[in-house]
Amino acid sequence: MDKAKVKSKSNLMNxxxxxxxxxxxxxxxxxxxxxxxTQSNIMNIFKQTSVNALISTGMLVCLITAxxxxxxxxxxxxxxxxxxxLLQRGVTNPFLMILxxxxxxxxxxxxxxxxxTRLDLPHPFVxxxxxxxxxxxxxxxxxxxxIVSGFPAQVTWLGSATLPNRxxxxxxxxxxxxxxxxxxAVMGVFLSKTSLGRSIYCVGGNAEAARLSGIRSANVLTxxxxxxxxxxxxxxxxxxxxxxxxxxxxxxxxxxxxxxxACIIGGASFNGGKGTMSGTLIGALIxxxxxxxxxxxxxxxxxxxxxxxxxxxxxVLIDVTREKMEAKARRLAAA
Amino acid sequence: MSEYVVELKDATKRxxxxxxxKNMSLSVKPGExxxxxxxxxxxxxxxxxxxTGVHQADEGKICxxxxxxxxRNPNDSAxxxxxxxxxxxxxxxxxxxxxxxxxxxxxxxxxGLLDYHAMHKQAKEVMASLGIDIDPAxxxxxxxxxxxxxxxxxxxxxxxAKMIIMDEPTSSLGEKEVEQLMKICRKxxxxxxxxxxxxxxxxxxxxxxxxVTVMRDGEHIWTKEIDQTDNDDxxxxxxxxxxxxxxxxxxxxxGEATLMVENLKEGGVLFDVSFEAYAGQILGFAGxxxxxxxxTMRAIFGADPIDSGKIYIHGKEVKINxxxxxxxxxxxxxxxxxxGQGLVLAQSxxxxxxxxxxxGFSDGPFLNQKKIEETGAANISALRIKTPSQLEVAxxxxxxxxxxxVIGKWINSxxxxxxFDEPTRGIDVGAKVEVYNVMNSLVxxxxxxIMISSEMPEILGMSDRVxxxxxxxxxxxxxxxxxxxxxxxxxxxxxxxxxxx
Numbered sequence: 010m011d012k013a014k015v016k017s018k019s020n021l022m023n024x025x026x027x028x029x030x031x032x033x034x035x036x037x038x039x040x041x042x043x044x045x046x047t048q049s050n051i052m053n054i055f056k057q058t059s060v061n062a063l064i065s066t067g068m069l070v071c072l073i074t075a076x077x078x079x080x081x082x083x084x085x086x087x088x089x090x091x092x093x094x095l096l097q098r099g100v101t102n103p104f105l106m107i108l109x110x111x112x113x114x115x116x117x118x119x120x121x122x123x124x125x126t127r128l129d130l131p132h133p134f135v136x137x138x139x140x141x142x143x144x145x146x147x148x149x150x151x152x153x154x155x156i157v158s159g160f161p162a163q164v165t166w167l168g169s170a171t172l173p174n175r176x177x178x179x180x181x182x183x184x185x186x187x188x189x190x191x192x193x194a195v196m197g198v199f200l201s202k203t204s205l206g207r208s209i210y211c212v213g214g215n216a217e218a219a220r221l222s223g224i225r226s227a228n229v230l231t232x233x234x235x236x237x238x239x240x241x242x243x244x245x246x247x248x249x250x251x252x253x254x255x256x257x258x259x260x261x262x263x264x265x266x267x268x269x270x271a272c273i274i275g276g277a278s279f280n281g282g283k284g285t286m287s288g289t290l291i292g293a294l295i296x297x298x299x300x301x302x303x304x305x306x307x308x309x310x311x312x313x314x315x316x317x318x319x320x321x322x323x324x325v326l327i328d329v330t331r332e333k334m335e336a337k338a339r340r341l342a343a344a
Numbered sequence: 345m346s347e348y349v350v351e352l353k354d355a356t357k358r359x360x361x362x363x364x365x366k367n368m369s370l371s372v373k374p375g376e377x378x379x380x381x382x383x384x385x386x387x388x389x390x391x392x393x394x395x396t397g398v399h400q401a402d403e404g405k406i407c408x409x410x411x412x413x414x415x416r417n418p419n420d421s422a423x424x425x426x427x428x429x430x431x432x433x434x435x436x437x438x439x440x441x442x443x444x445x446x447x448x449x450x451x452x453x454x455x456g457l458l459d460y461h462a463m464h465k466q467a468k469e470v471m472a473s474l475g476i477d478i479d480p481a482x483x484x485x486x487x488x489x490x491x492x493x494x495x496x497x498x499x500x501x502x503x504x505a506k507m508i509i510m511d512e513p514t515s516s517l518g519e520k521e522v523e524q525l526m527k528i529c530r531k532x533x534x535x536x537x538x539x540x541x542x543x544x545x546x547x548x549x550x551x552x553x554x555x556v557t558v559m560r561d562g563e564h565i566w567t568k569e570i571d572q573t574d575n576d577d578x579x580x581x582x583x584x585x586x587x588x589x590x591x592x593x594x595x596x597x598x599g600e601a602t603l604m605v606e607n608l609k610e611g612g613v614l615f616d617v618s619f620e621a622y623a624g625q626i627l628g629f630a631g632x633x634x635x636x637x638x639x640t641m642r643a644i645f646g647a648d649p650i651d652s653g654k655i656y657i658h659g660k661e662v663k664i665n666x667x668x669x670x671x672x673x674x675x676x677x678x679x680x681x682x683x684g685q686g687l688v689l690a691q692s693x694x695x696x697x698x699x700x701x702x703x704g705f706s707d708g709p710f711l712n713q714k715k716i717e718e719t720g721a722a723n724i725s726a727l728r729i730k731t732p733s734q735l736e737v738a739x740x741x742x743x744x745x746x747x748x749x750v751i752g753k754w755i756n757s758x759x760x761x762x763x764f765d766e767p768t769r770g771i772d773v774g775a776k777v778e779v780y781n782v783m784n785s786l787v788x789x790x791x792x793x794i795m796i797s798s799e800m801p802e803i804l805g806m807s808d809r810v811x812x813x814x815x816x817x818x819x820x821x822x823x824x825x826x827x828x829x830x831x832x833x834x835x836x837x838x839x840x841x842x843x844x845x
Contacts, residue, residue, distance in 0.1 A: 214688035223671040
């Protein structure tokens, strides 16, 4: 039973490792700037993390299948623009607006999945890269390249509302991050405790073995990309709430790479079969904390990007090194 | 000078757990075509790899023109004049014929840039000398298999090979291409280039070769002039192997024909395959590698589409279009390629054990963790899977234990028909016996077992009936108590000969 203990210990270490990195980061920033550890800034961090965390959820599911969804960011912006288009056309029913946005996102995800599984495009990198550009253009087309504002309060509520200030400690906590917590809890159970969730890992680990074991690999993959589309749509609703606008030009923001970074820092791998919701949440928080802290320290965006880039490389490097050491330990134990 | 251009003397090559070559000798005269035959696993591939420097023999020596050579790698062997056309061609399909021929031997201009003018010219010439007139700037992948093979031969000619080994060169060729290849072989012989011709087709050996060498269990059996031997002589030499393995066959009660297959057809792969498999019996599938046995089973399992044919299970016709439907119909299929098709290596032993029956281990959408753990523990003790825990990833287990996990997976799928494709390949003797025990207990429980095996002792030791396949067709079916249930008759059928009576 010794090896099993080593194994579960290393899993725990993995998660504790990134959590510890997050805490160390916070401690350093707390000393570096007095503005970091204030109530309002902490709530800010949660607010700033919501969109990336939601998008990362979809990205993680795709990464687990050894795929990728590069269209997540453009899809989210496309969804905001679909809602903006309705507003331009005089639709003000918030329910219709949200429904349209969610349907658009889900449909795009379903198309991504179908391209991969039914039309046998070689790797989702290509199809979702194409989809990203299509959506960028479509986002601008549907709103005639205009910036749309004036969304009804019910639509902006999710992205802008906070818990009332009279609640101790949690006063000002963004509703959008409550959504993130709910989604991550549900997804965590889904991935680890349901047969479909486990199937996703198995398809990612070996699609052919899964198919020959009676798992409908193609359907599982399509589901993953559809789920990613749904998460982009949720992110779109939060985005509208935060900015109050729908702007097609935002489709070029690095939503996709931020999401990939969050997943990778959280322990996911491009080879598939790996990654957890908790790790991804910590990854998303690490990215926001670095951005937020450096901003407070008045470090330029350029330097912020350099730091984020180095953190991604470092995270993967640590991961690879740890795996090598584990493999070596196993060899020694076996010898 | 020696009488032989290439001589391998007393070569022994050991791999962990097996001796692939035992004092093997092979002598090739200048300008002759030497046939080399042996059963699956007789050691032909290892022999080729030793001659081409891919493997180094533990004992023995290689002489070229009487001089002892030490091949550290394939480059050394090529420099000494030994070339090989492998069954799986080394062709870069997207590059031109010229690029393929001159890979690593580029002709350069004084400027250092590649001289395509000169290379195209030479490529065209050498291909023309092989009787093939093509534009050498064309991508190799657009040409037929026969031409691609000629590109490999052209490479050999360009390095001034004294001897070319051809490993089952006709297996992927059509009739006309085979004729063309034989013509080229004779031409090369006239140019004093020796050829070692490895083939599973006896008629080709008789048509082409000057002498033939038989090997069995890694040993040289004999070498004879081709007119000193015949079909039966060759087959007897190939099969006369010792039964050194223990088979504890147990018999079940023969029941209904659980699985009936009628006229299964798959374009160019399967030709009217029909057979039935009974409950309480092991049906062995014998044949050479590539005879279509795995393809037959994949077709039945819905892993590959078929053109036509009928499948009956428990007497009822069923339509199977996917592995999922096959599993629902009670079929389990233990694939030959354990790592590629059987296991999710990065997942736990526990997860792999339930993979073929997720719905059986779920309550609604949720996995029944308690049932999964109990089953995992039961499988591990019943099959004696050596693993530190059921949460260990499958990739960490040894080959034999991985195989037991795959077996456990299918036992958990509640199947009636168990198809085992080369179930004991690459696992140690102890694990083999345990796999046989599993098959024994399955037939005793009235299940229907089908076992594909390329190991003759295994086929003879474990089967109640044997189906022999060759080139996508069923050649013969033998009951255990028939007088044809012996190694020679099975081999005859597998090699395309007639079985009397």
